[in-house]
Amino acid sequence: MPSLRTPHDGDRASLSRESKAELLRRARRRGVAGRSGMTKPQLVEALLDRSDQPAGRGSTTDHDVVAAGQGAHPAASRVEAFTRLAEARARGEMVFLPRQLSGAERRSHVRQTIREDHQTRIANADQEAQAKFDKLDGSTYSFFRGTSLLFYRDMAGEDAWMPTVLTLGDVHPENFGVMPSADDVPIFGVNDFDEAYYAPFTWDLKRGAVGFMLAAGEVGGHGPGRQGKIAAAFVRGYVAGMREYARDQDERTGQVRLDNAPPLIAALIEDALQDRSDWLARKYHDEYRRGFRADREHVPVSSRREEFQRALDAYVRTNRIAVPEDRTPGMRVKDVCVRLGQGTASLGLPRYYLMVEGPRADGSDDVLLEFKQARRSALDGLVPPSPYVVDGYAERITHAQGVHLVDGDRFYGAAELDGLSFMVRERAPYRDSIDLADLSKKEWSDYADICGRSLAQSHALSDESGLIDHDAEPEVLAAIGPVDLFVDDVVRFAEEAADRVRTDHAHFRADHALGAFTAIDHVFR
Incomplete structure (x- = not known):
């Protein structure tokens, strides 16, 4: 089992006992150049050479945070602490997660995480950063879209036993859309890869279900019961799509174009x-x-x-x-x-x-x-x-x-x-991308189903063009198990998470009104 302590000179033996994956994570956090092409012994040597140096660019959230770290006191960062928390939870240890916080402690956590995630932009007094905070203030759905780090810190180390795929990382109804293909014709699919990462397939489903639930409530005007049905349609669409790709193995030929798109998407492409x-x-x-x-x-x-x-x-x-x-x-x-x-x-x-x-x-x-x-x-x-x-x-x-x-x-x-x-x-x-405000009651469920199937195709491609070296689809379907139970699990997670987002948004709005996001947290002792 990998050690959680940071190795120092003389720790060659402990480093050598760690897996290559763990050494790569350490090298990434310390900004070791060329780490992807290194062998395990080379990674050990590179880490020993840099063991007395501060963590590099990978240890920050809002890029290098150069400006934020200047001055007498460094900017606060909890990246390493959350990495250790995720590793411990993934090993099966019982740990306390920030989603278990409430009241003033949760409000403080929300403030700290958002400040940390925007350190450079806040420190530089960026006007567009303040415009972003104003935008987040005005909409719970926008707040959800703009605070991915807050969402995922509540999931640290979750579902470690589930199959890994290349996840989109930020699934919500407006991260699917029309874009150009290599042949300069419009196609439909996932269209924002900024947060993409190799992770358990359930991470995309959970965030996507929450996104559909919040958007259906705020934009579509649907009540809690209908929100749950729309989120369930998204998850069931994913399962149906994954079954299709496991059976037919045609994910490499499944480009959605005007001539083969479902009616709702064909209309979007035509428009x-x-x-x-x-x-x-x-x-x-x-x-x-x-x-x-x-x-x-x-x-x-x-x-x-x-x-x-x-x-x-x-x-x-x-x-x-x-x-x-x-x-x-x-x-x-x-x-x-x-x-x-x-x-x-x-x-x-x-x-x-x-x-x-x-x-x-x-x-x-x-x-x-x-x-x-x-x-x-x-x-x-x-x-x-x-x-x-x-x-x-x-x-x-x-x-x-x-x-x-x-x-x-x-x-x-x-x-x-x-x-x-x-x-x-x-x-x-x-x-x-789709205009959510124009969707009818039935079209919300239809669109959720389409997006679920599109996400399934993206995950299925993880073993075609991605780094996964075995068939992903059979593993994912085996992990899903009884479909009704799986859908119920994801929807219940989404209901709890959506309530938490609404509470977090209220905390954010109260803090924003008091000027909380014009300054960052510094370490004074």
């Missing part, structure tokens, strides 16, 4: 289709079609074109992007803008749009690429230990997209800019 030239003119181009126009969402930074051209060239090389000459010959950057006010969890993190010139050179067929700063997954350090680890922030996200989607966006990749990790993807005219 999303629009002419690229009109789309560019309406939303992005200046009056001469030479670059971005300035508005409240887009701030042109044309002076940085050469810098972004170098970053784009490096991205093409390192990601081995097969440049489509019929779409982006030469990959020439025409203009760059800062994108403001987009997302929920990522508000306040740098995001840029690159306008790449199309073959006509008249602006009508330009391609937009998004550079979005990648961050540490909220699941990192909280999931039960497993040997499946992908190093790097954007690299992990890119890996997930490549696994979860069949022939997805050809421009998906990882880039580095200003010393930070960025995820790259295309912004297409037909990138869209």
